[in-house]
Amino acid sequence: MLTAPSVKASKEVQRVYALCSRLSVDMSRYIRSLGWPALGLPVNSSSEVIHIPLAINAGIGQLGKHGSLICKEYGSNFRLTTMLTDLPLEVDQPEDIGVDDVCLKCRACSNVCPPQAISDKKQWVRGTEKWYVDFDRCAPYFADTYGCSICVEACPWSVPGRGPKLSERVLSRRAQ
Numbered sequence: 001m002l003t004a005p006s007v008k009a010s011k012e013v014q015r016v017y018a019l020c021s022r023l024s025v026d027m028s029r030y031i032r033s034l035g036w037p038a039l040g041l042p043v044n045s046s047s048e049v050i051h052i053p054l055a056i057n058a059g060i061g062q063l064g065k066h067g068s069l070i071c072k073e074y075g076s077n078f079r080l081t082t083m084l085t086d087l088p089l090e091v092d093q094p095e096d097i098g099v100d101d102v103c104l105k106c107r108a109c110s111n112v113c114p115p116q117a118i119s120d121k122k123q124w125v126r127g128t129e130k131w132y133v134d135f136d137r138c139a140p141y142f143a144d145t146y147g148c149s150i151c152v153e154a155c156p157w158s159v160p161g162r163g164p165k166l167s168e169r170v171l172s173r174r175a176q
């Protein structure tokens with residue numbers, strides 16, 4: 001992914017999305033075999049569901065300034081897949097890992113975004129104040145560069161092994 005934007009990085013994204021799709025479909029088949037309804041949503045059906053808000057509610061991560069989810073373990077270097085089911089499950093909760101504390105001071109993504117699509121200020125979007133990416137600027141560059149990902153790779157949370165320590169540091173600083 002560090003070669004992004006490139007054909008190599010694009011192939012890696014597609015490889016992992018295919019794996020995610022297979023996982024959600026296989027898991028839904030297994031849950032149906034137990035007698036519960038389940039629907040795996042392969043990535044190419046992502047228009048049926050918006051993955052990021054579900055993942056935030058499930059405590060997987062928080063929205064970063066670059067418009068992608070940031071998770072403590074993997075930064076933004078991971079892919080999401082979704083499966084819908086009525087299987088009774090323990091429900092997770094959103095978790096504050098300190099993403100906002102970092103994004104308010106960091107400009108690593110907005111500085112490197114070629115079409116300057118990333119805003120350094122939060123904006124009101126459908127009644128919620130959140131980080132905002134201008135997709136009219138991002139999308140053409142994204143399409144021309146096989147999926148761009150420059151902002152994801154520039155993010156300090158995406159450095160392998162760094163996220164847990166970064167989270168611990170900012171949350172302890174906030175508490176003080």
Ligand code: SF4
Nearest residue numbers: 113138148149150151
């Ligand atoms: S994917 Fe590329 S163009 Fe889009 S916001 Fe990130 S750096 Fe900018």
Ligand code: SF4
Nearest residue numbers: 064065103106109155
């Ligand atoms: S690069 Fe910096 S500002 Fe952008 S999402 Fe990551 S932490 Fe936030």
